């Protein structure tokens with residue numbers, strides 16, 4: 149199966165998946181979207197109301213802001229892959245549970261393998277925790293780190309900046325750095341993992 153077929157198969161599978169209880173609140177599974185050869189993969193948390201209705205990621209207010217952030221660095225949504233750590237909407241937009249994250253990870257892992265992006269940008273704490281389980285987002289946002297041969301840049305979720313206006317310039321600054329980080333990913337494969345000293349209890353994670 150070629151990478152494009154893998155993505156299409158995942159798209160089909162998440163519409164009927166019953167690996168966790170989130171399928172009860174699913175109207176449309178949201179596998180993610182974007183070209184199979186995308187250099188950047190954005191990974192958010194999970195579908196909200198509008199995403200569940202439309203079956204597409206980041207289509208609400210946070211998605212509009214994400215589009216603006218991409219435009220600021222000369223990128224269109226159609227040039228990047230956008231997905232989530234869980235593919236079905238948590239009821240009432242609650243946080244995904246550990247068992248739901250674990251059940252759904254099989255799809256995200258296969259998407260990452262198929263797309264093989266140069267840079268993975270995590271949006272929010274749950275996607276960051278997949279790669280950097282002990283990191284604190286306030287300490288590491290906007291910093292590139294190599295994790296298992298992948299360049300990962302943790303960022304705040306765009307919705308966080310909408311809820312907390314003081315975060316907006318922080319998110320904009322982090323995004324503005326992305327082109328340079330991508331260039332580094334291409335030119336400096338020896339890019340080193342930065343040591344993480346601050347630890348947080350994963351049970352204490354909140355949405356952003």
Ligand code: SF4
Pocket residue numbers: 161162165166167168169170171177234235236248251252253
């Ligand atoms: S969230 Fe993921 S694992 Fe759970 S039912 Fe949906 S597709 Fe399956």
